[in-house]
Amino acid sequence: MREAFFxxxxxxxxxxxxxxxxxxxxxxxxxKGHFYxxxxxxxxxxxxxxxxxxxxxxxxKTICLGGHFLEEYRQRELAGLVSYVPQTTVPEADFSVxxxxxxGRTPHIGRFAAPKKEDRDxxxxxxxxxxxxxxxxxxxxxxxxxxxxxxxxxxxxxxxxEWIFLDEPVxxxxxxHQTELMEVLMILxxxxxxxxxxxxxxxxxxLRYCDELLLMKEGKLFCAGRTEDVGNAETFRAVxxxxxxxxxxxxxxRYLVPMLYR
Amino acid sequence: MENRNGKKRSGAKSGSVKRIxxxxxxxxxxxxxxxxxxxxxxxxxxxxxxxxxxxxxxxxIPGIGGLVDTGGISEVYGRILFQVxxxxxxxxxxxxxxxxxxxxxxxxxxxxxLADPHILGVSSGAALGATVAMxxxxxxxxxxxxxxxxxxxxxxxxxxxxxxxxxxxxxxxxTVHLLLAGTAVSSFLSALIxxxxxxxxxxxxxxxxxxxxxxxTASWEKVRFLxxxxxxxxxxxxxxxxxxxxxxxxxxTAVTLGVPIAATRVIIIVAGTFxxxxxxxxxxxxxxxxxxxxxxxxxxxxxxxxxLLPCAALCGAFFxxxxxxxxxTVTAPAEIPVGVVTAMIGxxxxxxxxxxxxxxxxx
Numbered sequence: 001m002r003e004a005f006f007x008x009x010x011x012x013x014x015x016x017x018x019x020x021x022x023x024x025x026x027x028x029x030x031x032k033g034h035f036y037x038x039x040x041x042x043x044x045x046x047x048x049x050x051x052x053x054x055x056x057x058x059x060x061k062t063i064c065l066g067g068h069f070l071e072e073y074r075q076r077e078l079a080g081l082v083s084y085v086p087q088t089t090v091p092e093a094d095f096s097v098x099x100x101x102x103x104g105r106t107p108h109i110g111r112f113a114a115p116k117k118e119d120r121d122x123x124x125x126x127x128x129x130x131x132x133x134x135x136x137x138x139x140x141x142x143x144x145x146x147x148x149x150x151x152x153x154x155x156x157x158x159x160x161x162e163w164i165f166l167d168e169p170v171x172x173x174x175x176x177h178q179t180e181l182m183e184v185l186m187i188l189x190x191x192x193x194x195x196x197x198x199x200x201x202x203x204x205x206x207l208r209y210c211d212e213l214l215l216m217k218e219g220k221l222f223c224a225g226r227t228e229d230v231g232n233a234e235t236f237r238a239v240x241x242x243x244x245x246x247x248x249x250x251x252x253x254r255y256l257v258p259m260l261y262r
Numbered sequence: 263m264e265n266r267n268g269k270k271r272s273g274a275k276s277g278s279v280k281r282i283x284x285x286x287x288x289x290x291x292x293x294x295x296x297x298x299x300x301x302x303x304x305x306x307x308x309x310x311x312x313x314x315x316x317x318x319x320x321x322x323i324p325g326i327g328g329l330v331d332t333g334g335i336s337e338v339y340g341r342i343l344f345q346v347x348x349x350x351x352x353x354x355x356x357x358x359x360x361x362x363x364x365x366x367x368x369x370x371x372x373x374x375x376l377a378d379p380h381i382l383g384v385s386s387g388a389a390l391g392a393t394v395a396m397x398x399x400x401x402x403x404x405x406x407x408x409x410x411x412x413x414x415x416x417x418x419x420x421x422x423x424x425x426x427x428x429x430x431x432x433x434x435x436x437t438v439h440l441l442l443a444g445t446a447v448s449s450f451l452s453a454l455i456x457x458x459x460x461x462x463x464x465x466x467x468x469x470x471x472x473x474x475x476x477x478x479t480a481s482w483e484k485v486r487f488l489x490x491x492x493x494x495x496x497x498x499x500x501x502x503x504x505x506x507x508x509x510x511x512x513x514x515t516a517v518t519l520g521v522p523i524a525a526t527r528v529i530i531i532v533a534g535t536f537x538x539x540x541x542x543x544x545x546x547x548x549x550x551x552x553x554x555x556x557x558x559x560x561x562x563x564x565x566x567x568x569x570l571l572p573c574a575a576l577c578g579a580f581f582x583x584x585x586x587x588x589x590x591t592v593t594a595p596a597e598i599p600v601g602v603v604t605a606m607i608g609x610x611x612x613x614x615x616x617x618x619x620x621x622x623x624x625x
Contacts, residue, residue: 056514079520086514092373093510093565096279103508107520111504140511142277152511159519 006030006163007064011052022048024219032162035189036197037206037227040216041240046199047087049216050165053197054084065163079107083159085166089152091140097151098136101127104158126158127151129184145172153181157188164188166198170205178202182209203244203256207231215239281564291573295355295580302351302587303343306594310339318343350480350590351583353544354600356488357477358551358582359575360496360541364534365552366559366574367499370506370567371530372437373513379538379552382444382531383425384418386451388542391417393455393469397462407487408479410472411543418539421447426531434524437513440531474599475546477586484544495537496575502530503567510565550605551578551585554612561615581608 007029014021023045030036038046051057055070055078063070065081073081083104095103104126105119115123127133130150140148149172156164164185170178186209188194200206206213206227213230215222217239223230233244233256245257303319304312314335321330322344364379372381380386395413404412425447429439455473459466505526508516517523538552559573585603592598 054514054518056517075517075522076520079518082518084515084518086512089511089515091511093507094279094560095507095510095565099279099566100511103511103519106504106508111501137278139277139279 005032005066006053008053009062009064011049011059011062013048013052013057013059022219023052026219026221028214028221028224030195030197032195033189033192034195034212035186035210036195036212036214037210038197038199038214038216039201039203039206039236039239040222044216044239045219046216047167050167050197050199054082054165076107079159079161081161082163082165083156083161085149085153085156085164085169087167087171089148091143091148094139094141096137097132097140097143097147097154098123098127100140100151101132101154101158104155104160107159122158122160123154126154129157129187130154131180146174146177149173150177150181153184157184157194162194164194164196166196168199168201171201178205185209203231203236203258207254207256279564282562284563284569287563288573288576291576291580295576295583298580298583298587299351299355302354302583303347305587305591306342306347310342314339315343349482349485350477350586352485353480353488354477354582354586355579356485356492357541357545357548358555358578358580360488360492360537360578361548361552361582362555362559362574362578363492363496363499363571364538365578366556366567366570367502367506367530367534369556370509370570371527372441373509374437374441375557376553377441378549379534379541380448380547380549381441382535383421383448383451384535384538385542385547386448386455387421387424388414388418388539389473389547390421390451390455391415392472392543392546393458396465396469396472397458407483407543411484415539415543418542419535421451422531422535422539426528435527437527471599472546475548475601476589476597476599477545478590478597480544488540488544491537491540495533495540496571498529498533499537500568500571502526503571506530506567507565545600548582548601548604550601550608551582554608555581558612558615 009027011023011026012021013023026045026049038049040046048057052059052063055073059070061069061071065073065078070078101123102115102119105115105122109115109119124133127136130153132147132151132154135143135147138147140151143151149169153166153169156166166185169185170181173181182205185196185198189196189211198210200210210227212225213227214224215230215235222239223235231254233246236244236256236258240258243259243261245259247255247257249255300312300316304310304315317330318335318340361379365377368377368379368381369375371377391413392410394417395410399409399413403409425440425443426435428447429435429443432439455469459469505516505521508519508521513523541548555578556570556574559570559577563569563573581604582600585607586600588607589598589600589603
């Protein structure tokens, strides 16, 4: 078990003892170089699962990364391996976008050291990928929701981690920026530069960009597998408890139209 | 990040971050600090000129001291300078630096603009400690520190310890629990002080004046005591500047960028608490400086703590020396409590800065 992959073994979690568990006996493994989508209805445990994988919640030796339990890593070591784009970021200080992205380099820079050339290059590259260069010196207090989300994603990319976890990264973005960001993530995963794990709400975005899906239902892993195998109307019907009509676009892509009644 | 070179940027767009260059700004602060030092040493009822004061000071510098002619200056002036004014000015400066530094660190740690050095109850604990010592203690002195001061120091530490334990009652201490516990414990301790004061009417004025803060009992022993804590705790806080920056975009984010949040919080709280307890124990409770000076420095130098912390310390020192000088000279021979002066001067200036920054943001 020395390979660098995430391995979750019977993860259960209840926020307070005696309460209804949010996660129940979840087991799966994630391999490098993929674009994973975690889907499921509200309250199905997607975000809790992500927070466990990031060690923001205690996992009690049920999650392995590269053959070691998450608990065995020092926080800074983990930050070099795993980065995170939260659902929302509330900017509270007058940092510039470039300064924000540079924070992603923290695990690579000594406590009293200044950023080196490789750090500045990584920051420029990440801002270029996410289209942040135009507003690199703007204050993060003056950004639109979409610009801020792109800047935060740039920070996660600049962090240079092998694993990037995103919690509903495109919920606040317009269609163009949604597509652009998903493209960036797909390129990252496609070049095997990073493994991307994103909680998503839009089944069609997931079908289009993710190559692996994890479907959550009521705290359990409903099913997991390659997108072409599990990403069909039948599975989503069971996961979301509603109807989906499957359609093919002119170019031959599958498209799911969600509806309450057929 | 001001000196970014050679990058083509499409003009000055709205909302772009503009900051005063750090070197120039720090130099101005340094000059203000030195000017306030000299001004404070010269001001007072005994008519000691700036030239004489500077010559007396220079004569104490090892190496070149022997070259300075202090012949024409009365020995009394020397004693006033070195035994009365200089310790007081130094103590005010150290205290201002300590309060501002901790205020800046706590505002960053709690991600709350209303946080100040006293927010975890250190001053209420110290005030209760001082009150108890004044009412029931002897007038004993230990190594140049009064019983009141020592009791205040440990009272402050104890109060924050209680606040931390209360906040971590249900698991780990969360920021909001710490702030609420700090407020609750402070109120309780203040009520105890009020109770003790009303039961001991003769000591009422003495206790009240102590809580307003003053440097009139300054001594070199107190200066050494406070300098020790300022250097030690200041170094710890400065070492955690990076963590404070990361906290500005959220605790979860800071954790995933490699900050062990619980340990970091404890270290910053312990360092800040020792520093503020030391400040309060030598001077009483001086409000406002630790709240407003960090905000002013943030408006001028930006939110990065590597710059903010040293600037806040220097500006706090300068501001406190200036205020204390006013406090002891304006209505001489009577003194105004220094806390009154800090608020009366600081608040209008802060409002002026705040209005200016809003205007720049809009433009």
